[in-house]
Amino acid sequence: MAHPPTTDPANTTDMPISTSTTGTPAAMNNPNPETETTDPETDFLLQSYIRLRHAISTKTHRGGDDDDDDDGQHQHRHHHHRHQQPSDRRPVLPTREALAAALSSLPTRGSPSYLEGRGAAQTHAHLLAALLPALNAQALSPRYYGFVTGGVLPVAEAADNLVTALDQNVQVHFPLPPGPGSGAPEKEEEEEEEEEEEGPGWTHSASTAVEDAALRMLIDLLHLDGEEDDEGKGARTDPRWPGRTFTTGATASNVLGLACGREAVVNARAARAGGKKTVAGDGLLAACLAGGVREVQVLTSMGHSSLAKAASLVGLGHGSIKDVGVPGEPWRLDLDAVERELEREDEGVLSIVVVSAGEVNTGRFATNVLDMPKLRSLADRYGAWIHVDGAFGLFARALPKTDEFLGLHANVAGLELADSIAADGHKLLNVPYDNGIFLCQHASVLTQVCSNPNAAYLASSPGDPNAILSPLDIGIENSRRFRALPVYAVLLSEGREGIAAMLSRMVLLAREIAAFVRDSDHYEWLPTEEASLESTYIIVLFRAKDPELNEVLVDRINASGRMFVSGTKWEGKKAVRIAVASWRVDVERDAAVVKEVLTAIAVGRKC
Template sequence: MNDERDGHTLDPEDWGAFRSQSHRMLDDMLDYLEQLRTRPVWQPIPAERRTGFREPLPQQPTELNELHQRFMQEVLPYAVGNAHPGFMGWVHGGGTPVGMLAEMLAAGLNANLGGRDQMPIEVEKQVLHWVRELFGFPESASGLFVTGASLANFIALLVARTAALGETVRVDGLAEHRLVAYTSAGAHGCITQAMELAGIGSAALRLIPLNDQFQMDIAALEQAIANDRAAGSTPFFIAATSGTVDVGAIDDLDAIADLARRERLWLHIDGALGALGMLSPDIAPRLAGIERADSIAFDFHKWGQAPYDAGFILVRDGELHRRTFASPAAYLRRETRGIAAHSPWPCDFGPDLSRGFRALKVWFTLKTYGAAQLGEMISGTCALARYLAERVAATPELELLAPVALNVVCFRYRFPDSADSNRLNAELAVRLQEGGRVAPSTTTLHGTLAIRAAIVNHRTNRTDIDALIDSSLTCAAAMMRA
């Protein structure tokens, strides 16, 4: 009789011991999340820790408990820290224990959501249905989970390219077409990258100036379109932003939608930061016009608090979206029955054939907390940003550098040596990060370096805002004494 293990399985020989070790690993991560405030937000990685991960390819097995201990001692303490309530540097969500458990379930199932008839795809379709409802899109709209808004923006650009030139662009390329696109000077750099990857080129992207609210200047946009038409180019795509990366500004989406309709241009909205503000009754009115977009990109791993990664692309014309990506292949043959039934498949709407079960953690998050509670959390982060702005305005040593539209606050310390202010504020930001209590980042506004605090984490509260103010004052005073 053959041993049932002759197939060289990678399953454990002792499931009981493995189960016990698994429970210890889960408990350690739950302890980590429960005790986040006792830890530094971030700390520098010691040189010996880095070199410890320069080993040659392992040839022999290592015990799981040993690897677990290495993770706890050498990896976990040196993460970027976005789960911590003091993390304010970049627009990263904090994640939740619920999302972590959902990721565990998805990993155990190990489903490939590229296609075929399986319930995990129905879970993704359920989330798509909710997204359509949230943004007021029709049932014919399509949607897809992707890594993040950078890829979602790229997909939207490709669909818009098909809308402008037809499906033959997939075979013939751009040929002599002179496509031109538009976005604001405050837009995320992935819009420029998308133009390059699509073969249109960043030189064909017009960066429209900003008004005093850091929004795209509508008059300048209209003039740029007119100039390009007069020069014989073909305007085809506008990327507006709901929540710019620097200051969280929201473009005038309704006005841009009016212009896009008049000019017969594709209106895309990069809502990576702010689109999920639609969950919040007090923020949704600021996003008026988003329901008129041809496509929207956003991230559930930011305000949605799902674990990384969970980006999403929503396209109004689902059939056009499908025609942009669907490719017949013998190994992707579709049937009316069996596992290969129930097309179209997710791989018909994007570049990935192999796709993880990202939808499960979002489904768990939305079902566990509900839209109302998530909306309250989002409102709370914006309220904290307003509180921070008030604290900055009330502190003579500090200066607010931009209006606070959503949850991003840009400020600086008024160092006496104003000529060296940019360098000193950059140093101040690094010292705050190294201090381990709060972690802002920096950006540059009109040539002035700003300390940037993005309030995204659901765990952040007023004590963390107060710590940012107090730590900024303390660190700056120490710098001036040195």
């Protein structure tokens, strides 16, 4: 039975649900009386979430009667608490039957009920009964190793629920009352008595201040400031990354990085030629003509595919991407080759250098502690821009500074010398999609690219020049979700030690798997079996030594239902990539499962 459309949840919570067509879970008809309130909207939302968690619990316990839940201990800076860990047999992928049922349940054009309002209750029942079983468990399983896809820490999920409930549009920063987090210095007591406070006589939202606080905390977590305060407790009070914002992901952050690089190098060249043309003001063609620029190239080593997309979006084109990797170690930047390309500046060829901090197939790094100072010197000499694509690799800077991670720290040392940095929060930080980070040393360049001209209604009130910048003037979007809040919650909840411990488990599991593959008679560890385990970050690349098995290896692994991997190619041959990125990792338990699955497949045994 179809119900009339409504925008008022109060009119939908008591609507009958057709169990014959939706297969409503039992929990849908048995709400928890302890959560009932006098507000129908609140009742509906509370019951919806309870039913969702019940349905997820049912979905993730389909592995069989031998499933046991392991409680993994998660250590905080000041206390301990337990996060529930999934058992080793919970399914990672939906069944074919679940996918078929979900697809058949989708509305069909031409059917009598197409676009008839079902009401909120029946719609929610449909989501849980028909669609939920057809979704993968990337956030629920510790062994979703396809792509670099993190899970969602419980505190991040709770924060994201708040984001949806309050639905802030974090776009314009209005001045806040003087005090901590306002971006303006506090006045002395005598001044406060004599002078009126600046700013409006009203308040709008703390969301922009929370976003800025989260970004400052990230900068400190990743040791990107390079200098500590007088007491040695943290970064200086004026971070060197004044252009800082959250984006939809590293792809959007790479777009900003190339846009800023294009703006900076072309405008500087035009200014040296005596012109006043800018890319933002006059367009790429006019600015290039004014400066005698015939090409803007992007130099990188095994750059992520999103760089080509970003280059297209900012008007440089896919062909602007030029690989300058070291022969035999293609993920590393060949600085001699970079210098040869930078020397073409005299010919009107300008350059943006993109450092891949975490190559997508191997997890290896383009530079090390010795390379970045030299690269910075070259960029300054030839007027180039340095952008770091650190989608997941940047977080190696948050690992403990212990002997086992010294090699990784050396590989990410010096990244603070870049002009701009892209990273993902929805990967290793384990906050919900979509969450990206962009940092820029040159706020004036970023605002030149992104500001909204001639829009008085979007302007924030004038105030301290060091105040928080309005997000719509330093990013792609004008309409923005409050995606900073889950990041803020994770940083506040876990702290340095908690995040370092979480990242350590990911790296140690990857190394345990790499050691197994390296020592196996059935598999080949890539890119080279001569590498040290200390070079392994969170990605393990390998292939089967048996060519026939290698052709179907990804399918065999995923068909086990106990883990999910993605396929790729290395040196023209198929390969398997395991990317460890979930907070749910348990090194001993998960390594045992991976070894069992890979061994069973190699010897032809059911796993």
